[in-house]
Amino acid sequence: MPEGTLCNKNPITTKEQLDALLADKTGKIYYEEMKHLEVDTEKLAETLQATCKSRIRTWLEICAHCGLCADSCFFYLANQKDPTQVPAYKIQSTLGEIVRKNGQVDNAHMRYCMDVAWGKCTCCNRCGTFCPYGIDMGVMFSYLRGLCFSQGFVPWELKIGSGMHRIFRAQMDVTPEDFVETCEWMCEEQQEEWPGLEIPVDKVGADILYTCNAREPKHYPEDIAEAAILFHIAGEDWTVPSEGWDQTSLTMFAGDWEGCRLQVEGIYRAIEKLKPKRVLGTECGHAHRATVIEGPYWLGREDGRPPVPYLHYTEWVAEALRTGKLKIDPAKRIKEPVTLQDSCNYIRNYGLKEVTREIMSYIVEPGYFVEMEPCKEYNFCCGGGGGLNGIGIYRQWRNIGFKVKRDQIKATGAKLVIAPCHNCWDAIRDMEEIYELGIRWSFLKPLLLKMVIVPEHLKPKEEAEEEE
């Protein structure tokens, strides 16, 4: 069986394997090897037997090919209504074919599946909300990704991402020591402006255990500092875990089912060890889906819930504003047309649409908030979800898909887009780079910090004296 040195059916489990894959920049050799990777049809049939249960089989069978899902898909709309972009077609011609043939498919088919599963679907689940039978294509595409991964057909960057999780229990090469050091560093750098600012590590029994996205310590540590400052102002009793701190799951995007379980297991272990009252995740969409929505099932938890209540960041912000833990200076509210990007993973798939609107009512001057059309659970994906932002080979497809979100944003007339999700934030940033809309984009944290009222006792001494 021709297994490639870099492209093969084995997940990355060692640093050496990871380094070799990283050294193959943009996956040149990796994708070349993929062309010759043999499909283990026997194993694929076994996997189907063990994992493709009645729900997915029924969905594939009852699809009436009515086409009502077509217009729901931003890829279909952005590609001049190309019939090969109809969600039903996409799933039937990929997973449907694998199931009908009981795994007897060839290399070309698996590569086609990979292209569709990662390059033509972001698992945003919008189509599922329009299907008269309620067929959930997002779930099926995630499943297809799992089959592809098990056979070695996965985009290069996500093979790396899955490997990072398996080695570092984080989607990037950040160790627990690196994470803790970054937290300490961020506190040090803020002392002048925020005397006494702390990021408590591994505190047992705190009210809140905070988990983040590995990109924060690796590339954007200001995000951790901002979270700490807001907790500081709100007077929260909080902590971060030194292990199990990365809430994200590129393993989920990659379809690495075992890796998914390992990642969430680490986070739940931290929860069980540190016994917080609640857990709070950062402004990330897929991390919430992986750890709060799907994670409990990956770990076989009967109640389908994490060990303790696990909030999305927007839930905490809304609560802090509602209870007055964070007070907004009305003079500093946003006074320009502003719109909000609804993250598929916690709006459509978790129902937090009113929570984010509640936040808008506090931070935007009445009359300035403009909804996208459509919005809330019917909002379109940012265009870069499901891992697509990070996959080089599908970059042109993504950029075409961006047109739907671009036009939605344009139509609002807003020049500021609030995007409380890393993936959406990145997509809108890249969209601006490509289409030059003249817009700005922001997470909630920096916006809140510009308008929150700082209690006197938390201000640096000189500043407090000056004001007196």
Next chain:
Amino acid sequence: MAIVEHMGKKFEVDEDGFLANLDDWGPEWVDYVKTQEGITELTEDHWKVINMLQDYFKKNGIAPMVRILSKVTGFKLKYIYELFPSGPGKGACKMAGLPKPTGCV
């Protein structure tokens, strides 16, 4: 892969406009990214960041976390952003000729 031309030199770039081969890196590339990033004048401190990123990448095959960049250069995070407004993981890596960092960046 796409080719960009600047100051009479051709560069192979990836889908996100990052340099495909570090060996092609040179002053012309730096000048090309400088314009894109909206940096008016390159200072000694820009070069300190660029050199550090390259040294680290050559040894480790990956971009460093910002903490390490700050430790080695002695620059505070705020200052690194002043030098490279689009951030250390994006503008600085691009200018230094490193590949686009993988993952959610």
